[in-house]
Amino acid sequence: MYNITEKIEISGLQVRYGEKQALKGITFSVYEKEIVGIIGPAQSGKTTLLKTLNRTIDFVTNACVSGIVKIDGIDVSKIKNANQLRRKVGMVFPLPVGLPLSIYDNVAFAPRAAGIRRQDQLDELVEKCLKQAALWDEVKDRLGSLGTKLSGGQQQRLTIARALSHQPEILCLDEFSIAIDPVTTMRIEDVLRELRSEMTILLVTNLVQQAHRLADRTAFLCNGDLVEIDDNEIIFSDSPAQKMTYDYVNGNFG
C-alpha cells in the first residue's frame, strides 16, 4: 500500500521546555509518500513534534531536545546548515501568514533565498505552486498585489504555496484548517490527496475525521506520549490496540 522506505525515523525523542516535558520519548517511523495523521488533545506535543523535524525548535530559547530524528537516514541535529533541512521540510502553521510582500514575491521568497535568480524559472515555479495550492485561478491576474490583503482562506493557501515553493520532500501541516471555511478546507484536502504521490505528508489535526479522511496511518499522542500509531482501518475501527484511542476517536475522552 505504501512504499517501505523510511523517510523519517524518530527514536526516543524527548523535548523539555524548562521544567515542562512536552514529549516523553517517542519512537515511530514515517514511510516515503504516505500521509500520517497526528491526533491528540491540546498540550499533547503535536506541534513540538513538527518543530523538531525542521529544527525550528532551535528558536525556542528554553527548549531542550534529546533523542534522534533522522530524515533520509541523516540525523537532523548533525546538519550544519539548518536552512537546507528547512527547505526539505515544508511547514504550514495554524494561522495563515502572508508576508508583507506581493503574492508573487510571497511564493518566490523561498526559491530566491535558496539562490534561484532566473526569472523564467521563478515564474514557472510560482505558477506551479499556486496551482498546487488551488489559488492560481483566483490570483493569476493580480500577482503584484499584497499577500497580506488576501482573505484568510486565500492567505492559508498562499502559505501552503509558499511551503511548496522550496520543493520539499516532506510537508507538515499543523491544523491548517483552523482559520478557514469548510469549502476551502475541502479544496485543500483535495490538494493534499494529489500531493501524496509527490511527497510525504504529516498532518496534525484536531479534527479526527480529517485524519480519517486523508491519512494512511494515524498516530495518537496524549500528554507527550505516543499512545498508538497504526493503519487508519485499525485506529478508526471498533478495536484499536488501546482503549484510550477508541475513546478519543469517538469523542468520549476524559
Place this chain on the structure above:
Amino acid sequence: MEANRQILEAELEREIFTHSQTLFTQTAKSRQEQWIENLVKTTLLILTLLIIFPLILIVGFLFYKSLPILSFEFLFSNPIRGMRAGGVWAPFLGTIYLVVVSLLVATPIGVLAAVYLNEYARNNWATRITNLAVVNLAGVPSIVHALFGLGAFVLFARMGRSILAASLTLAIMTLPVIIASTKEALGAVPMAFREACWNVGASRWQTIRQIVLPNSTSGILTGIILQVSRAAGETAPIMFTGAIFFKALDEGNIFAYNIFDQCMALSMHLFTISTQVPDVPEALPYGTAVVLLGAVLLINAVAILFRVYFRSRKKW
C-alpha cells in the same frame, strides 16, 4: 377562544412596549456615567491644547522679535563687527556639519547594533547588561558626554578640537537613543513574519533584509529624527570639543569647513551673543534662535516626509 387569544396577544404587546420604554430611560446612574464621560473628554482636550499653546507662543514670540533682521542675507552672511551685526552663515553651516557627520557615524552603528540586539542576541546576562547599558547611557547628562569627548577624542585620539571630535561626541550622545528606538521599531514587526521566513529556509539575515528592515523603516526614522533635533540643539558637548567663538567663512560656500577644523555652531553662537558679548542688538539672538529652530524643523520635515512615504508602503 379566538377573543381570548386576541386579549392575550394585546396584553403581551403592551407588556413588550412598556418594557422597551423602560429599557432606555435615563436613570440617575446613566446620567452620571454620561456626565463623567464628557468631563473626562473635555479635560483631556484642554490638557492637549495646553501642550500646543507654549509652542505657538515661543515660535510666535521668536518670529516677532526677530522680524526686523530676518532675511536671506542674514542667513548667508558672516557675523561682523565683533558679532554685533551681520548674519549667522558660519554657525549655521557649522551646525549642519556637526549634525550630518554625527548622524553619519551614529546611524549605521546604532541601527546595526539594534539589529544585533533584537534579532540575533540570545536572552542571556550579557545581552541584558548591554541593554541596561544602552538605557543608562541615554540618561547620562550631555556635559558628561562632553568631558568624555574631550578626553577620548580631543586628547587621547589626538583629533584636537575639531568638527570630527565634536561630531563623534554628539554621535556617542545620540547612539543609545537611536539603538533604543530602532529596537522598538524592529520589535513591532510581528514574530510570525520571521517564523514564516525561517520555516521556508531563509537565513536570519535574508529575513532581516527583506522583511524586518523594510517594514520598520518608518519607526527607525522617527528615532533618528528626534536625535537630529537633539544634536543640533546641544551646546555642552561641542563647547569643549570643537565649537569656536568666531570664525570667518566663505559666504555661500557649503564646503567652507574642513572636518579637522573647528567650527562655529548655532547653539554656541546663541549662547555667546546673548551672554558674552555686550551691546548686541536685541533682534540678533532672536534671529539666531529662529534659524536654529528653522534648521531643525526643516530636517525634521524632510525626515517626516520619508516616514510618511515608508509608512504608506507598510503592508499589513
